[in-house]
Amino acid sequence: MSGELGQLSLCLALALAIVMAGAGIVGTREHAARARRVATSATLGFAVFIALAFGLLTYAFIVSDFTIYDVASNSSTMKPLIYKITGVWGNHEGSMLLWMLVLAIFSAAAAFAQAGSARLTSGALGVQGLLAVAFLLFILFTSNPFLRLDPPPFEGSGMNPLLQDPGLAMHPPMLYIGYVGLSATFAYAASALIAGDREAHWARAARPFMLAAWIALTLGITLGSWWAYYDLGWGGFWFWDPVENAALMPWLVATALLHSALATERNGAFRTWTLLLAIGAFSLSLIGTFLVRSGVLTSVHSFAVDPERGEFILIILGLAIGGALALFAWRAPKLESGATFGTVSRESALLFNNVLLTAAMATVFIGTLYPLFLDAWSGTRISVGPPYFAITFAPIFVALLILVPFGPRLPWSQGDLKAVLRALAPAAGLAAVGFIVVAALAPSRAILAGLIFALALWVIGASAVDLWTKRKSRGLTAASLAAVLAHAGLGVTLMGVAGTTLWRAEALDVLRPGDSLSVGGYQLRLDDVEDASGSNWRGVRATLSLIANRQTVATLAPEKREFPNEDQSVTDTAIRTTGYSDIYVALGDQRGSGWTIRAYVNPLAPFIWFGGAIMALGGIAAFLGRIRARTGARVAAAVPAE
């Protein structure tokens, strides 16, 4: 029954989404209050039916209803309950439904919040409705999660074991919240163009969505990188892989958007540019979805795919980007340009931020898509090596990081460079001390390491200075705390990246029980290899002693798991972290009576994800500040009316 109910819910949601799109766009006209009310109700109804469909699919996964094709081909009764639930989005059909669910939640939130003018909200709901229609058609025609299977199998064919992991379980929902949050931002931007929003109110109305999207993308990328680190067994945290780049590009543009929208919101500066960024950020989310779903590029993360779906997403992509840019070209010139500003001002700092972030995105974009274009053009098959990304991306980010501390210290409109430099002197001092200490103590590549750590400390120091002076003058707002955290997190991540790349120690050998290998000042002795098993896997577990200064400091137990139902094996690494350094061991294949063991010592590796978490915290601070300000304003507005 649940399959038919789910199908019905999706069809009803489609009908309501059509109403939402039509009424929403009509509602951007001055005297169409009725259409606006219809759009709001349709949005809420749409959200309810999508939630119902998602609930029904989740139920089918929990009770292992193998009469549903999607459940039969992606789940099994032997899976632990938690992975039955996360299995809902651990496959294409279910993940598209999760996409819709997030879209529905954001649309309902926009309908409830009624931020900005009624016309603006109505247009945003209309655009969200259009996207919902496109993606619901996509789901119903190419990726229906409720298709029946007759006869049902006795046992499902299971889920990719790599996805049976708590880190990866939360990774897709985070990325989707990010992508869809950017769709809400896009919807407000498009609505502003349709409704002719002269005062750029849209930037303020869309701010919570922008922030939610950015927080989710930051966490999603951090989780994904952490997962790749401990699950793939290669000891790396970022591979410049197309699938990773697909998430990084929207993040870069969303970061630029968050910054430029600040100026737009304040006095209308950069107003057309901010609109363009909103369109760009969502377009890159769609391109990301296309790259991941169509499998046109070879990737370490790519999974089985279907070209028909790729084409469908490409059509949606073309319509959304083309339509939005056409709208932009038609309406944007009618918007008045914003206030002017001096050469030394916060606006200038934001301008540099935007130019650099956009350039960074462009280099990633070119490196990721060049092989695709070349293949289509001349049939030559190539791939772009990670050194390309490191060489082009790094200098842009270095320039960005040098400039980061200036932004929050510069006043709007016109600033005094000397005053800013004076204020930042302690940060510069910290950077200088950092350079000397790191260069003196570094085991290798001393000058380079010293410079990178100086840069990281410059950013972190400036954040500390900011926190200190703003607290003292009682000027610490949620927004300034957000900047402090986000910028400091960037510095922390940089330290982690530098430590891991510059000073990593690596060892690889075939060990028999009793043998040991040495890595980065430690000895690792293989004590035993024994059989191990779980509810849906069998495998082997090695026990290794970690020896420092002739004393055993820890026992590490990496595993190799075979999932017979899915016919796959997975490496389960063992990581011992001291908080500032990781000892990382992966168990390889059996060679005669020995086993290949790969071990790394990754100094400062935990800082990479720790920094990501601090950045996300910054986003959360800004988000909560906005929500509080908004409810405060609403209460203040309500009081005199009584």
Next chain:
Amino acid sequence: MNAKKRRRLAFAAAIVLAAGGGAALVLTTLRSNVLYFYSPSDIAAQHVAPGVAFRVGGLVEKGSVKHGPGAEIRFVVTDGKKGVPVKYSGVLPDLFREGQGVIASGSLTQAGVFDASEILAKHDAKYMPPEVVEELKRTGRWKEGEGAAPGAGS
């Protein structure tokens, strides 16, 4: 020139400068970091110079995998017509098996052995790298249904 015009000019100049510098950097780096994909037959026909980095893809020839000394492993990548010997030191991907598709990155030694620095096989038993699928289709060894099945993966 008023402030507004000056600002626009500065903005345009910044964009042009960044775009120009970026484009130059991107193009030079891209040129030196492109890895071409060759099949074993391509290698035999084109005489790729030793030391030039590229990727080779095909199937691991049955019965060709030899272990040792140490963590070294040798095997042959074949496209059904030609084979190329590969050597690699390291932990093999979980799904590295004889008869399965692989992609190896590395370069040829003077002796004509492909010295691989990275081996990509897939996490998913149903998956084949698109390049390998195309290669097999070209050489007529592709069996429908043995590759990507819809609905698997994330």
